[in-house]
Amino acid sequence: MTDATPADPSGTPAQPPIAGFRILAQYVRDLSFENPRAPDSLRLEGKPQIDMGVELNATGRPDGLFEVDLKLSIKAATETTPVFHVELLYGGLFQLQGVSEQDIEPMLLIECPRYLFPYAREIVARATSDGGFYPPFMLDPIDFAGIYAARMQQAAQKAGAA
Template structure:
């Protein structure tokens, strides 16, 4: 089979994008509003892939943002942005980056908007998350997994 024939049999589509879970906490309100606003941000990302059937996958991008002023948490936002994707005709080798990097790249702008809206509704200055390169994060994750697999091999003497 030629590469052209193989490529024409590949099908990828977005069936649905949705917010699966949302949490906003401001544990130190209203006191946090009375001090000087010099925030420190921490961003954590995680991706989970659930196979729904032979060619349909749910990809869940979990975004957690913690903002502190000095040692007090101003707010904590957790968003699980999900999508249902059809991926047909992809090799296992191509499916990993598709679901682990490309789909999170599609989901991130939606998650970023939810985070921004929640922060503003919490009466804080707008927070716009910077773009994240999921291709690089996926490659780093694959490299770490390969290194850990290498460490797990028994040492022969």
């Protein structure tokens, strides 16, 4: 009995699996689009002010898989009136493989959302387009590594204050 990686039939040692993940499913959990001043909001003069919020959540499941949720909240308004409000909760089911314990959280909160983002972006664009806005609202890329770093810094400050 050895701890060595077994050789493949060609006689070369088998390589350990490369760290990464598999996307098993992607889905919309919740989608809300509000256009409270339609049709007047469709003839908007100038550019509205955009307020965007991003939330990330990852949850382990008993079967060893992980659910990752990307929540986007986008509000557009002029100085005096709301234009539209989109809320999207987009999720994915992931299987991690060969990921060290210390890398699980960054993988779930940085890399997995990076793969979910283009699909969430398309859903937001389609919702605003279907709401009568042209051009549709296109989300700029999101710095998930920056969000994660800010979250870790906030947790460290909270732990230091305790």
